[in-house]
Amino acid sequence: MSRFLAQNFPPNSSAEDWVTGWAEINSRPEAEAPNHGMALWSGQDLVGVYAAIYSTRIIDGRREHFCNLAVWCVCAEFRASSVRMLRALLAQDGYHFTDLSPNPDVQRLNLRLGFRYLEPSWHLTLNLPWPTWPRRMTVSSEPEDVARALTGEPLRFYEDHRRCPWARHAVIETDTEACYVQWRFERRKRLRWFAAIQYVSDPVLFRAGWRHLSRHLGLRHQAVATLVDAHVAGGAVTPSMPLSGEPHRMFRSMTLRPDDIDYLYSEITAAP
Structure with missing residues (x-):
């Protein structure tokens, strides 16, 4: 499967890239x-x-239990049969x-x-060197700091x-709280200058510490701007500019709400 995606699905990623991403996540016992x-x-x-x-x-x-429909790729001459794979995935009970x-x-x-729409609401904000108060709130992307600060499910x-x-x-840390933030670089107009926020464990702390994180993404990672989805962040960050025409996201569930x-655990975070 990884070799097929490497040969047929853009971008030009190796089979090892696909294994390192989604296949490794699928291999976890839990x-x-x-x-x-x-x-x-x-x-x-x-x-x-x-x-x-x-x-x-x-x-x-x-x-x-969740099943994320990650990457669908079929050779052109066989696409008439491609829906069979989707129906087979959706026929799995309990997901x-x-x-x-x-x-x-x-x-x-x-x-x-x-399926229903999640209707993400994306906002764009420039990563400016905002002034920050020392020691009231800190941001780090060092692996040892992230692992030390987190407990439970975020860890x-x-x-x-x-x-x-x-x-x-x-x-993002205070003396008593920590918010795990997962993000990835995203290209816009072929420029890899944008950070896209994919998950936050504490939306309230995330929005309170947004300027600290924005400053960190700009100075530490050279991300000129950040894309923040209000669905992920629990609301818009300030200051920011709303964007239109962003990709739709969908889900199917008899019991869960959009919120x-x-x-997490999707092609958004784990695939090339």
Whole structure:
């Protein structure tokens, strides 16, 4: 599967890149992954894959099982049969499903299959050297600082993603609280100057410490600007400019609300 994606799915990433990302996350015992997705064969030839990333999360005290529909790639002459892979994934009982980067054609198909939109609300902010008060709040992206500051589920999320080459990590700290932040570089107009926030463990602390983090991303990581999704951050950060035309994200669940869905354990954080 990794070799097929390396050969057929842009960008030009190696098979090792795919294994290091989503396959390694699926291999965790706590993921309880029944597979790595579905494959389409023509005789002995692999002609399509629908890669999936599995996770088990605690939501309102309950163990909830997720299947993220990560990457769908089928050779052109076999695309008439590609929906069979999607239906096979959705036929798995006991899972909530997410599809976080569907193209318009897939969105229309998903809607017919019971998916709903998360409707992310992206905002762009420049990473300026804001003045900060020393010792009241700190930001670090050093691995030892992130691991030391976190406990419980945020620490598990960090440990699960820390070997993914595309995931970046930071922690916002006060004397009594810590917020884990996961982000990655994103290209806009071929420029790799943008940081995109993918997860925050404490939205209130994240928004309170936003200028500290923005300063850190600019000075430490040379990110000119940051993209913040209000769905992830629990609201818009200040100052920022709202963006339009951003990718839709979708999920299918009989019991969970949009607020229960985040972007961890997905192609957003774990794939090239």
